[in-house]
Amino acid sequence: MKRILIVDDEPNIVMTLEYAFKKKDFEVYIARDGGEAMQILKNNIPDVVLLDIMMPNVDGYQTLDHIKKSEALKNTKVVFLTAKNKISDIEKGLKLGADKYLTKPFSIKKIVSEILELLN
């Protein structure tokens, strides 16, 4: 079973993603910001992290940095899912080491297929 960590501060959005990935037999972890995500990553090693950027307290960039520095998480993929859709934002996200950069608003089907493609 694939494991996914969804990090986003908007409960309504999280809810839809959670539903869709559970339907595809993912084990889903949820965090409302970077801080919570790091807590969860202490004890769990997901295959992929779906990461929002603009969040209170610890933002997406910091969370990515944390993941990249961790030896245990070296096989974990990171996908940004954010409303920031300027070319410069995308370039920055990929340069920092994200495996994919997806933008909001999104099509659930597309998100799921992109994640599956990444994991295979």
Place this chain on the structure above:
Amino acid sequence: MNNYFLIIIILCYLAVLFYIAFIAEKNAKSKWVNNPYIYTLSLAVYCSAWTYYGSIGTAASSGVGFLPIYLGPAIAVPLWIIVLRKIIRISKQHKVSSIADFISLRYANNRFLGALITVLCITATVPYISLQLKAVAESFAIMTNETHGITASIFDDSTFYIALILAIFATFFGTQATDASEKHKGIVTTVAFESLLKLTFFLIIGAYVTYYLFDGTQDIYDKVSITPDFNNLVKLSGLEGGIDWGFMILLSFTAIFLLPRQFQVSVLENTREKHLKKAIWLFPLYLLLFNVFVIFIAWAGKLTLEETANPEYYALLLPLNSNHTFLALLVFLGGLSAVISMVVVSTLALSKMISNNLIIPYGFLEKFIKAKPEENAIYIKNIRRISIFTVIILAYFFYNNFSIELSLYSIGLISFVIVAQLAPSFFIGLYWNRGSSLASILGIILGFLISAYTLILPFTIEAFTGSSEFTEFGLFGISALKPYALFGIDFLSPPAHAFFWSLTANILCYLIISLAFKGHYRERNYAEMFVDSKNYSSLQDSALVWKGEAYVADIKNVLTKFLGEARTQRALQIFFRKYDIPSDTQMADARLINFSEKLLTGSIGGASAKILIAGVVKEQEISLPEVLKILEESKETIISNKALQDKSSELTLLTAKLKDANEELIVKDKQKDEFLDTVAHELKTPITGIRAASELLMDDDDEMPVEMRQTFLKNIVDDSDRLSRLINNILDFEKLSTGREQLNLKKRNIQDTLKKAIGNTQHIAAKKEIEIVNKNRFHFELPYDEDRILQVLTNLLSNSIKFCEPKKGVITLDYKLGNDCIEVFVKDNGKGIPDEDINYIFDKFYQSKNQNTIKPQGSGLGLAISKQIIEKHHGRIWVEKGSKVGTTFGFKLPFN
């Protein structure tokens, strides 16, 4: 007092002066030597022995007659800021080294004029110096209780040795540099020191006489007012006496500018122009202090001492009379100080004139041209050294042979009258460009002859023959030619009378001849430079027009003779760099000619410098109109340069302003970008929610549980609401911040508005069981836009409700009246605002970081909009800092 003991004291005192001068020379750059106080005190070289002893004598014999000598300078001093500053600037620029140099420079370095002024100054100063020596000798005799007489041999006379030591002192510290325009810090500092001493000692003796020997000023006045000739002592004799006074004041007014020693300390030794500012009030104060006790000492002397006692030495005789020898010694040293400073500065000033304006231009130039540079420096210094000795020895012989019969006061005044003959050439020349050298020379000679006839001649005849026939009947018995009452003017005192006639003739002669004969073009050039010194100082070396042919090499040769190889090389290098001229230039231009003349002026005087340079160049005559035209042109260049400079600085300012504006625009642009970014982000969030939930519902293959479906549907509704709220807020905010929204100001009751606000939020508060308390029940009316204020209140209330715990929350509404405004408060007992947020909560889209657990459904614009609304009412909104429980928002609305 034993005379050997006194001699030892004098020698010790002189040693102290040498020491001070030595230290000052060594620390010539120190602020202890270069400050306005030293400058002011050095000006007090004006107060010579004549002041120290002589004014008491005058006060005793003719009452207030001693005062004009101090009133003149006191009146002149405020003018210094204008006149003296100009003189100082010109002198510094042209390396002037004496008043003879200064005046002759004005008349195009006229050699004869410089020499004439020098002779005049010698005539005026040598008797004056001898008078100082006489004061030393007489006060020495009083101190040692000798009956004074001419001693058989001058080598038995202590005065001779004192004169000799003074000559050595002046030589040593006065001729350190070849350049006579250099400063003499050592001498100036000792003069300042002596000025301080003489004033202190004079005040001590004054206080002693007035308060110790007598019972204060009233006591002396009471006692003296019953003596028979008292009335003559305190009053002026009518209008005529007043006119006499006026002339005497005018006489000393000119003296403070023209006496060679005053010119030396006030102009040539001035290190900074700003020192003048302090001197213009400190120096009159010094003079005032010096005169406070004069009249009382004089009266006390009259009351206490015998008729035969010399009133000039009352200050010495009074303490001696009461056996206070030590006090008398202080007075003696004060007098000696006055003598030393006067003699040293005067001889220094005279020696420079004698060397640079008399000896060098009239005889030594040939020799200099042939000699080696090192020899020339020694020659020049030696000429000055010999001059100093000659002046002092001359003064000594004058004292020894003539001055016994003359009083301090009268010789002082004769000296003033002679020096005053320079006044027309000096003052008028500074401000009138037509004044010519011929006029100056003739005016001075005429003035001097008249003063000789009306003052010096009768005075000496009377003093030596005892016959008053000449004064009583006039020359050849013609009464119109009576020396003291020329053409019937018989009501003036002899000095005022001489001053009046000599100066009147002098001025008339100067004006008439200047107007009648056109001056030489070169003269006119110098005149322009003096009169319009402000404009020409910026022209510098181009201020003097010169046309002709000259080789740099020739000029360099001349310079080397006097400055030496190294200094010449350095000076020329500076010159070439300054004007951006290639250093291998062969032909010299006007600037180099003027620059070289200036360089030489310091060493050998202006006249000689001109002659030397003229010897190696071929000058062409230029017409006066041509000179004036060139001057006008260069002046215009300067003016247009200045205008350009002004324009350029204006442009710089404008550029800076533009840059600021641009930066501001960039910041605004960036802020706008950020705003749009945030708006987009905020709008996308609910849209994302709606889109995702709708997609799930659309693609649902009936597997979705009913509750789930319900939740998604509810989320879609919530997100839609959020979206429309957001859009409304953004539009609102834009409207307010661009100023398109006009307030609908009407007189409203604040109580009603508060109730409405509570009504609007009551239902959400009730859901959380939060209580809203309206504390103040008073009604108050003021003008505001009710809808907008309601918006603010609703926003603040819903914020409070959001952050209050359910069931426990209490929100209090309150208001109070200020002076010209009403203050409304919304207070809650919620979780408060973290310190790190408090400064940002009114920024748009700022949402507190610690609200993430339950994301509140705010737009992030509520407080930003509230702030804009309140500010549009010219009020202020704030959150109270440092409260431990809950949050208190407040806002002020002005009555108007």
